[in-house]
Amino acid sequence: MMAQFEYSTLAHPQDIQQLEHILEQCFISALGGEEAYINMIGVENFRIIRRLEQVAGGLATLDMGQWWGGQRVPMTGIAVVGIAPEYRGSGAAIALMQHTLKELYDRGIAISALYPAVQSLYRKVGYEQGGSWCIWEIATQNIQVREQPLPLELVASINHEVFHELYQQQARQTHGYLDRHPAIWERIIQPNDKEIVYTYLIGTKDQPQGYIIFTQERTNNGEILFVKDWVLTTVAAAQTFWSFLASHRSQIQQVRWKSSAIDSLTLLLPEQTAKIQTTSRWLLRIIDVVKALELRGYPPGIQAELHLEIQDNLLTENNGKFILSVANGRGEVTKGGKGELQLDIRELAPLYTSLFTPYHLQIAGKLNGTETAILTATQIFAGASPWMADFF
Incomplete structure (x- = not known):
């Protein structure tokens, strides 16, 4: 399938224009101006697929990092995967993704994430x-x-550098948080044509303990305050966050914010009145098994050895048996071993992120393993419910 298409970077003006038209049609201008979006991400970060000299589709790659077990793992986010309608069903999307993943492996990227x-x-x-x-x-x-x-x-003059250190403090402690790409920061702090962005540091300017970035919107269902981004590093900051939002009650009916499916912020509320308004799952792909497992952090009190057998039909370097040895919060991978936990590269993702326990993955038919291997994997991959504050 890959041989039917030509994969390349986005360079020529006519290709850029064709991709803009494709993305405009695919996303119904939801990107807020395709030309501006491409410029913000950077032309060099787009990849396209051609068939018979025509651009059939493309995507954006966002090189950044993701925090797992307190350690930053190099991650490339995949965004705006768009295929022209006349090429849908031709295999163009699969070929585009296959080429991209092979390129990411060659570049030494450990993992990739996307919103499907x-x-x-x-x-x-x-x-x-x-x-x-x-x-x-x-x-x-x-x-x-x-x-x-x-x-x-x-904060009158907004620059994401002001918030970066505070954000990184929270990100290191949050399973799945991004080490953000500059374009993601840009979309948080820069208002679109229809909004005003308000930003407050929580605490003193010399010793901030958090921040809140939000917009306000009048809708048919009343006025809504939407928190675009927040960081709270102390209990005092969390109490101030809620008190500040409560002080808007004479003008604002509802407050919305992004958080985990298991939101510890709601523990500060007197009743269980907060509800999840929207929820979805993002996807992860292990690109380099050895790098992904070695760069991730693990529970510091665990010393264990897990024998894996992995199948990857696309990136064959990931095939085979591996021994993951964990001690002092870090992992080391060697080839070989007994292969006591067998799974496809796809099923390694929710195990790696702690989204599902090995037991529940086994019940769902996603992996096979000995009782000892299941227990060991449960200890090694124990972690908080993984989530991301950013949509890309």
Whole structure:
């Protein structure tokens, strides 16, 4: 299938124009201007697929990192996968993804993540559910947190560098958080034509303990305050966050924010009045088994050895038996071993991210293993519910 198509970078002006038209049709201008979006991501970060000299589709690659077990793992996000309608069903999308994944492997990338329009396409090339993306909602009158232990300071001139250190403090402790690509920061802090972005540091300017970035919108269902981004590094910051949002109750009916499917922020609320308004799962692909397993962090109290047997029909370097030895929070991988836990590269993703336990993956028919291997994998891959605050 790959041989039917020509894979390349996006360079020629006519190719850029063709891809803009394809993305405009695929996403119904949801990107907010295809030319501006391509420029923001960088032309050099797009890949296209051709058939008979015509651009059949393309995608964007966002090189960044993702935090797993307190360690940053090199990750490439895949965005705006778009195929022209006349080429859908021709195998163009599969070929585009296969070429891209081979390129990422050659470049030394450990893992890749994306948000699927449909899961079936990406499962064919080795992606599987990796974590959650959720939007929570609460009526402002139900927050009922009044104590505000810290001051808030309005940030007039917004630059993401101001927030970067605070964000990284939270990211290191959050299973699945991104070490963000500059374009993701840009979309958080830069308003579109229809919104005003408000930004506050929580705490003093010299010693900030968090921040909140939000917009306000008037809808048919009332006024909504949407938190675009937040970081809270102390309990005082979390209490101030809720108190500040509650203070909007005379003008704002609902507050929405992004958080985990298991949201610890809601523990500060007096009642279970916050609800998940929107939820979906993003997908992960292990690109380089050895790098992915060695760069990830593990529970520091565990010393164990897991014998894996992995099948990868696309990236054959990942095929075979591996021994993962874990000690002092880090892992080391060697070839060989007994192959006591057998799984496809696709099923390694939700195990790697701790989205599902080995037991539940086994019950779902996603892996096979001895009782000892299942127990060992459960200890090694124990972790908080993985989630991402960013959609790309």
